[in-house]
Amino acid sequence: MSKYSISQFIQSTKQKDLGQGFFELETERILEVNLNGLVWAKMGSMISYEGNIKFEREGILEHGLGRLLKKTFTGEGSQLMKANGNGKLYLADQGKKITIVDLAGDSIYINGNDLLAFEDGLHWDIKLMRRIAGVLSGGLFNVHLEGNGLVAFTSHYEPLTLMVYPGQPIYTDPNATVAWSGNLQPEFVTDIQLKTLVGRGSGESLQMKFSGNGFVVVQPYEEVYFSDKNS
Incomplete structure (x- = not known):
């Protein structure tokens, strides 16, 4: 049998039950x-499902007026949907x-653009980076999650902790x-010399500084939702 046959292709790419539980890679x-x-997921992240599952956009006042105001400020990057039912999603x-x-x-903080899904029952809230609202445009929020349950987040290529x-x-x-431990609070610092070295268009003069005891997750890729107003 050819290694490029349809049956070989199906065998190598078909869905497999790995028995990993609620979340499975x-x-x-x-x-x-x-x-x-029920599970919470990023709006638009569904690519397929089987079974009896209903999808619903997060209600406008579902989590109170305070979170609604923050969601209005942060924009579409924080939109979530609920998937409810039985089946495979x-x-x-x-x-x-x-x-x-x-x-x-x-607890963990995850960049709002990188949060993919989390179990119902976890406490979560949108945290605005107020101190840099006048410096950066877009990407001004992250999501704080805490409790007992699974969280899935994404990164461009392999993350480094x-x-x-x-x-x-x-x-x-x-x-x-991408993310950092819940006990850390980042500061934003500016390095003018770095900006001079790498050029005005980079925006790399603005940095996040993490102090204390914890971890930070980065990716080998620069998203475009942050921009340096002074560039």
């Missing part, structure tokens, strides 16, 4: 949700690599920062 870029109830986001974490009582220790801060490019 069908491939490194496709998330399978074994749904029996497949999620993806522009071919980005997917990472699953089990919070198990911990950097450990933050007391007295040893980590600096990152905001455009490449």
Whole structure:
């Protein structure tokens, strides 16, 4: 049999039940949700499903007026949908690599553009980066999640986790920062010399500074939702 036959193609690419539970990485870029109830997912991330599943946009006042105002300010990047029912749901986001974490009582901040899905029951809230609202346009929010449950987020290519220790801060490019531990609060600092070195169009003079004890996740890719107003 030819290694390029239809049957060989089907065998190598067909869906497989790996028995990993509620969230399962069908491939490194496709998330399978074994749904029996409700899951929150990024709007527009559904690529396929089977079974009896209903999709619903997040209600305008579903989580209170305060979060509505923040969602209005942050724009469409924070829009979520609910998938409710029984079946298999497949999620993806522009071919980005997917990472699953089990919070198990911990908390994490995830860039709003990189949050793919999370279990119902987790407490979550949109956090605005108010201090830089006058400097940057777009990408001004992240999502804080805490409790017990699974979270899936995305990154362009393989993510790198950097450990933050007391007295040893980590600096990152905001455009490449994906997530960080819930006990860290980033500061925004400007390095004029760096901007002079790399050119006015880069926006890399603005950095996120993480101090304390925790971790930061970065990706080898710079998103375009951050821009330096002074460039």
